[in-house]
Amino acid sequence: MTPAERRAFTADGYVHLPGLWDGRLSDAIAAEGRERHAHAAIPLSGPRTPVVTRRLPRRATPAASGPLLAQVHLALTGTARALTGRLLVPTFAAYGYYEGDDEVFLHIDTEQCDLTLLTTAFGAVGPLHLHPGLVGATMERLGQLESDPEWDRTAGTRISYPPTGVTALDGHVLPHHRPGRPAPGVQAVAALCYRALF
Amino acid sequence: MPENASQALVIVDAERNYYVLPREAVATAKAAPEARALIEAHLGERADVPLCEGYSFAGVLNLPAEADMAHYTSEASWPVASVS
Numbered sequence: 655m656t657p658a659e660r661r662a663f664t665a666d667g668y669v670h671l672p673g674l675w676d677g678r679l680s681d682a683i684a685a686e687g688r689e690r691h692a693h694a695a696i697p698l699s700g701p702r703t704p705v706v707t708r709r710l711p712r713r714a715t716p717a718a719s720g721p722l723l724a725q726v727h728l729a730l731t732g733t734a735r736a737l738t739g740r741l742l743v744p745t746f747a748a749y750g751y752y753e754g755d756d757e758v759f760l761h762i763d764t765e766q767c768d769l770t771l772l773t774t775a776f777g778a779v780g781p782l783h784l785h786p787g788l789v790g791a792t793m794e795r796l797g798q799l800e801s802d803p804e805w806d807r808t809a810g811t812r813i814s815y816p817p818t819g820v821t822a823l824d825g826h827v828l829p830h831h832r833p834g835r836p837a838p839g840v841q842a843v844a845a846l847c848y849r850a851l852f
Numbered sequence: 853m854p855e856n857a858s859q860a861l862v863i864v865d866a867e868r869n870y871y872v873l874p875r876e877a878v879a880t881a882k883a884a885p886e887a888r889a890l891i892e893a894h895l896g897e898r899a900d901v902p903l904c905e906g907y908s909f910a911g912v913l914n915l916p917a918e919a920d921m922a923h924y925t926s927e928a929s930w931p932v933a934s935v936s
Contacts, residue, residue, distance in 0.1 A: 699929045701932070702933070706936055709933070715930050719926050739877045741913075746926070748930060750928075800933075851922065851923075
């Protein structure tokens with residue numbers, strides 16, 4: 655963790671942390687992600703963006719956990735603390751599966767995620783769009799934007815996760831979405847969340 | 853600590869390595885008032901060594917290993933749309 659990375663996270667609400675692991679671990683995460691797909695289910699918890707009926711997605715994003723991802727999650731606790739300067743503890747780690755489309759509605763992460771680490775588990779997931787101009791907006795407001803056909807879904811700061819590392823995101827504060835695009839097959843993102851103990 | 857961007861708390865180890873904690877880092881680390889009892893319960897020997905500007909060194913926090921997993925769940929969570 656460099657001072658420049660810490661400053662970037664504080665200033666921008668996100669920072670890329672490449673090179674945290676090697677290609678073998680990337681391959682192992684991809685393999686576990688694919689294997690766990692059969693066990694994935696629509697999660698009972700997580701951010702809920704309230705939208706009008708006509709904006710409901712064709713299908714929700716199933717998610718699953720896995721023992722390797724849990725190990726990576728715990729192993730990165732020190733990195734998470736060093737980045738934020740806070741006494742963070744792990745809350746949950748999951749693979750989220752996008753089947754045919756990688757859309758994510760505009761949202762902020764729950765209180766389980768004072769810090770969210772994101773990486774592509776397998777496949778090609780499109781850029782995440784960050785919205786610093788919407789910091790402080792409620793989920794209801796974000797849902798109104800998602801429901802508005804005039805809202806520019808191409809807006810926001812586009813970020814792509816590094817292949818052998820993570821993008822660290824202040825996800826509970828910084829609204830974000832992925833416009834979505836048709837994508838054949840299945841893609842998966844891995845999310846590792848931490849919250850401050852105090 | 854006053855609103856002065858150039859100020860920082862500095863601690864030093866036995867080998868005279870300095871650790872400079874800028875005001876912003878101290879502010880970020882401010883614990884919620886409701887955490888006070890838990891913090892005090894896990895401080896080792898209370899020090900209360902005055903530093904400056906009303907700050908004191910309170911001691912070293914030693915949390916049990918299980919505290920790291922206090923909020924852990926194996927249940928996956930993910931963003932989902934709902935009807936408004």
